[in-house]
Amino acid sequence: MSVRELVVLGTASQVPTRHRNHNGYLLRWDGQGILFDPGEGTQRQMLRAGVAAHDLNRICVTHFHGDHSLGLAGVIQRINLDQVPHQVTAHYPASGQKFFERLRYATAYRETVRLTEAPVADDGPLAVTDAFTLDARLLSHPVESYGYRLTEPDGRRILPGRLAAHGIKGPDVGRIQREGVLDGVTLDEVSEVRRGQRFAFVMDTRLCDGVYALAEGADMLVIESTFLDEDVRLATDHGHLTAGQAAAVAREAGVRHLVLTHFSQRYADPGEFERQARGAGFEGELSIAQDLMRVPVPKR
Secondary structure, three states, X not given: OOXXXXXXXXXXXXXXXXXXXXXXXXXXXXXEEEEEOOOOOHHHHHHHHOOOHHHOOEEEOOOOOHHHHOOHHHHHHHXXXXXXXXXXXXXXXXXXXXXXXXXXXXXXXXXXXXXXXXXXXXXXXXXXXXXXXXXXXEOOOOOOXXXXXXXXXXXXXXXXXXXXXXXXXXXXXXXXXXXXXXXXXXXXXXXXXXXXXXXXXXOOOXXXXXXXXXXXXXXXXXXXXXXXXXXXXHHXXXXXXXXXXXXXXXXXXXXXXXXXXXXXXXXXXXXXXXXHHHHOOOOOEEEEOOOOOEEEOXXX
16 A cells, blocks of 8 residues: 655754654655655664664765764664665765765674665756656755755546546546547546645755745645744854744745754744744644654645
8 A cells, every 4th residue: 555654753953852853754655765864863763663674765865964864874784784675775965975984884784785875966856766756956054955855747637527428437447548549539638637746855954945946836845943933043044944934935835734843952842833834824734743753745
């Protein structure tokens, strides 16, 4: 059975708390698993969330600050310890190659798995599969940082009323889907375009063109909101977003489900992030991320 959901492994920013682990997010997309920004403790959070090393097909690192990447060493070694039978591909900023290599070989272990390194150097597609296209966009942070966007190809939705009007039923429905035309009736006449789902992942960044490009039309946007709006100057100085800024991006981009995460330890009331997001005018589905929560990608 196909599953499309976000599994939240950690939601803290630079400093973890008693209730928030460092970053870590798994996107389950049908039979694929994409792990984003594994910070410290990700391997244990995977265990708690029921996520196995065998579930991972790709690892996407936005940048090489510790709260987004120090868990790489443990995750990579676990992939090898469990002898994952399929290829795993790692995407990360090319400028951080030395950091990736240090984390990949942080200690001695036996390599048993093909881990493909696919560093990101420019905006654009990183992988094109039958199930999705994975793109990257440069963000604005003190170190080079990229956000990621997954786009499903558009499909077609069959319209029963139009089929009936043309007398098409039974095996002929499959025929017109496969062949595109049946007795002079085209597939376009009995169906409509079903836009593919879109998922965006935006971590440490100021407002910039990349943020808007990633968020545009997303069914789910996972985005950092390290600070509350009253600390906007701190956010800008340190290369981060506020809750209101993140929500305003989602509102302007037509996002359906907004997931706010990456919270500074200075704030005790997570409800304030929701209040400020709603105050910024975002009216769609809204989740304030908590460790180990699961968020379904909205269906089309």
